[in-house]
Amino acid sequence: DIVMTQTPLSLSVTPGQPASISCKSSQSLLHSDGKTYLYWYLQKPGQPPQLLIYEVSNRFSGVPDRFSGSGSGTDFTLKISRVEAEDVGVYYCMQSIQPPYTFGQGTKLEIK
Amino acid sequence: QVQLVQSGAEVKKPGASVKVSCKASGYTFTIYYMHWVRQAPGQGLEWMGIINPSGGSTSYAQKFQGRVTMTRDTSTSTVYMELSSLRSEDTAVYYCAGEIAARLLNWGQGTLVTVSS
Numbered sequence: 603d604i605v606m607t608q609t610p611l612s613l614s615v616t617p618g619q620p621a622s623i624s625c626k627s628s629q630s631l632l633h634s635d636g637k638t639y640l641y642w643y644l645q646k647p648g649q650p651p652q653l654l655i656y657e658v659s660n661r662f663s664g665v666p667d668r669f670s671g672s673g674s675g676t677d678f679t680l681k682i683s684r685v686e687a688e689d690v691g692v693y694y695c696m697q698s699i700q701p702p703y704t705f706g707q708g709t710k711l712e713i714k
Numbered sequence: 715q716v717q718l719v720q721s722g723a724e725v726k727k728p729g730a731s732v733k734v735s736c737k738a739s740g741y742t743f744t745i746y747y748m749h750w751v752r753q754a755p756g757q758g759l760e761w762m763g764i765i766n767p768s769g770g771s772t773s774y775a776q777k778f779q780g781r782v783t784m785t786r787d788t789s790t791s792t793v794y795m796e797l798s799s800l801r802s803e804d805t806a807v808y809y810c811a812g813e814i815a816a817r818l819l820n821w822g823q824g825t826l827v828t829v830s831s
Binding site for chain 1: 749758759761773775776777809811816817818819821822823824
């Protein structure tokens with residue numbers, strides 16, 4: 603199974619400040635079709651996860667442009683340029699290049 | 715709009731089975747692969763498996779092989795996840811999630827399954 607490792611596991615950020623989450627996979631997520639199957643989800647308190655970023659760097663419909671994703675191969679990063687109060691929750695990276703799909707441990711974002 | 719509505723909370727005794735349903739609406743049922751993901755209290759997300767609603771083919775995480783069965787009923791646009799030989803560690807919220815192009819786009823509201831004697 604592909605292991606997904608996120609750091610840090612928690613973040614406390616002042617509104618308006620940036621935040622960054624790292625995700626490393628134990629195998630390359632680059633498929634022979636040219637796509638990299640790395641996704642970012644946000645789970646707000648009491649809700650199911652919601653898709654933020656697909657295929658490393660593509661913002662899903664309706665996701666604010668303060669969210670951005672980058673990386674390649676096995677190393678990926680989610681950045682929030684200016685954290686807002688509504689961004690609190692747990693962020694997960696996920697790979698879907700091969701089953702079993704696997705998630706990172708999650709990074710809990712809190713507001714200072 | 716796409717909606718996935720799951721069945722209600724369940725309380726089961728160790729050794730029993732539970733069957734959770736996920737009723738889809740707002741789209742053609744057979745176009746989304748359906749996944750099941752669970753989340754133990756205070757823990758992260760764990761992928762359990764996938765079903766193709768079109769043909770009914772399934773793929774399960776090794777951890778659940780032999781204990782999980784995913785099925786679908788095309789006449790009611792519903793997928794089911796049955797987990798047997800329940801133990802306390804199976805206490806979790808179980809989510810169905812619809813996939814398009816490897817993206818888990820739409821999620822059910824979650825079903826809490828509590829395993830307790």
